[in-house]
Amino acid sequence: MKKLTAGVLGLALSSSMLLAGCASSTSEGSAEGSDSAPKVETKTIKVANWYADDHGVNIALNEKFKTLVEKNSNGTLKVDIYSNSKLGGEEQMYDSVRAGTLEVAIISAIIEPEVPKVSTLSLPFLFRDLDHAQTVLKGEIGQEIAAQIEENTGVKLLGYGINGFRVFSSNKPLEKIEDFKGYRVRMPNVPQMIAVGQELGATVTPMPISEVFSALEQHVVDGQDNPYATLRANAWYEVQSHVLESNHIFLPHNIIMNKKFWDGLTPEQQKVVQDAMTESAAYEWQLYRDNEAKDKEFLKEKGLEIIVPDENFKNQMIDATKGIYDEFYKKNSFGEEIVNKIRNS
Structure with missing residues (x-):
């Protein structure tokens, strides 16, 4: 036992x-x-914009931002890009980022009512050339504007891309200041930009960019204003005959991210995202510089006549829009100081 x-x-x-x-x-x-x-956990960053697929903005986002983020985050971050207003117009994209239903949007002057210093950038005939604009945005003034964007809207600003110098396309020649009378032009729904068109003598109709082609085709408007790259990428040359190289406004675009999403990233992920967007934005600027002459040549081949205003016509446009500066100074105590800083940069 x-x-x-x-x-x-x-x-x-x-x-x-x-x-x-x-x-x-x-x-x-x-x-x-x-x-x-x-x-x-793998997090997805949805990036929305209104540009066509073959525009420099989306080329840069795909070749730089998406590639670098997915590679350098070791698979913890994924990027989906929604071009061509697939997630709505500019106002809707802006609201979606603030609400947290969209991580990143590329927007322009739509935030002017909330961020007064942004309206500085849409003043007419303010920037001399691309180098001047880039110097200003990279410097103290660009930092001031970025700080006010973040403080007043609650978003994270990842950087400034480039929309570019705006020109007027039309279905008739604009060869002198008097030709703006009776010219029906689509412009963005931004009060100061609308004022530019009105002061030149045009009849301005604001509408989302996604509606522009049909409005031109159906003669609801006679023309629109945008940089050459946007004119080409959206095929508006099919329903336009002339371009006035007015360069009346230079605009960057603001690359914004939902702040809660940004705060939820690790410090390492934040660095990956910021570094990738900085490189993507720099590539945008380079593509704009490299392609502007090619875009103009392409439009000429499609039958558009490009009119370069002489000094007298250009000065007439500048004089016609001077009242916009007076109004800007009245509304903004910082106005005259910041304009002088830009002009002296």
């Missing part, structure tokens, strides 16, 4: 040791990253 009991006890002890060994092995395997180890 004693022998039997001893045998049973020995077997039980051996089984306990075997089970203990198995438990120890499983625990070590988990600690060392076995299949049962917790997986890192």
Whole structure:
């Protein structure tokens, strides 16, 4: 009987040791990253804009931002790009970022009512050329505007891309200041930009960019104002005959991110996102510079006549819009100071 009991006890002890060994092995395997180890959550960054797929903005986003973020985040971040107003117009994209249903949007002067310093950038005939604009945005003034954007809207500004110098396309020649009379032009729904068209003598109709082609085709309006790249990418040359190279407004665009999403990223992920967008924006600027002459040549080949205003015509347009500066100074105590800083940059 004693022998039997001893045998049973020995077997039980051996089984306990075997089970203990198995438990120890499983625990070590988990600690060392076995299949049962917790997986890192992959977050998706949706980026929305109104530009066509082949516009420099989306080329830069795909070749730089998406590629760099997905590579350098080691798979913890994924980027989906929604071009061509797929997620709505500018106002809707802006509201979606603030509400947290969209992570990133590329918007322009739509935030002027909430961010007075942004309206500085849409003043007419303010910037001399691309170098001047880029210097201003990279410097103290660009930082001031960025700070006010973040403070007043609650979003994170990732950088300034480039919309560019705006020109007027039309279905009739605009060769002198008097030709603006009776010219029905689509412009963005931004009060100061609308005022530019009105002061030149045009009849301004605001509408979303997604509606412009049909409005031109159906002669609801005679023309629109946008940079050459946007004119080409949206194929408006199919329903326009002339371009006035007025360069009346230069606009960057503001690349904004939902602040809660930004705060939810790790410091390492934040650096990956910021570095990638900085490189993407720089690539945008380079593409704009490289392609402007090509865009103009393409439009000429499609039959558009490009009119470059002489000095007298240009000065007439500048004089016609001077009242916009007076109004800007009345509304904004910082107005005259910031304009002088820009002009002296």
